[in-house]
Amino acid sequence: MLSYEGKVDHSNLRRFNKPIDGVMVRLINSDSDLVQLLAYDKAMHSLGNREEFMSQWCTNDGVHATTAIALSSSGVCVGFASLRRAINLIEPAYAESEAIGISLLSTVLLTLPENDIAQITYPASQGAVVAFCTAQGWSSCMTEHRVYSKRNIVLPWSKIFAAHDFFLL
Known part of the structure; x- marks a missing residue:
């Protein structure tokens, strides 16, 4: 895992906030949004039931x-x-494509x-996030090697754009 940090630059961020065909990106604003989000989160992994936690998070x-x-x-x-x-x-942060994730x-x-x-x-293999952070002028602040358990936890790494410290909850 890599961590980057830096200053928020609105004009630079707006360059990455482009319309995507067939997709609407916006802040959640209803219970139905949360229901959709929870279903998507559950489909991303097999880490157990964390619906209550994610509802609050x-x-x-x-x-x-x-x-x-x-x-x-x-x-x-x-x-x-x-x-x-x-x-x-x-x-x-999870998404079906790099464009949506960014x-x-x-x-x-x-x-x-x-x-x-x-x-x-985020996962070190997520090149789109590396490019995004670099374009923001952010710098690397930490590299982590994480081990969660003895069993192989299968995660869709290409769809993870920011890692969650509480995967198992």
Whole structure:
């Protein structure tokens, strides 16, 4: 896992927040958004039931968290990103494509004040996030090697744009 941090630059972030054909990226604003988000989260892994935890974690109260969702034209969730406001850390962020993932990251970061410091931890294999962070002028602040258990946990690494410290909850 790699961690990058840097200043929020709204004009630079807006360059990455482009419309995506057949997908709407926006902040969550309804119970149905949360239902879609929870279904998508559950489909991403087999780590157990963490619906209650994620319901609290992915609020959009603007105080504890800000969460964006990507919905297909049929209303199905194709990604989400949550920003913890106390420490300006994005975790988690999942998406069906690089374009959606980067749009979600920029959407939640644009809710922070200009020049605030933000941070993201993501799989080292996620080249789109490396490019995004580099384009923001952010710098690497940590490299982690994580081991979760003796059993092989299969995760869709290409769809993980920010890692969650609480995978197992």
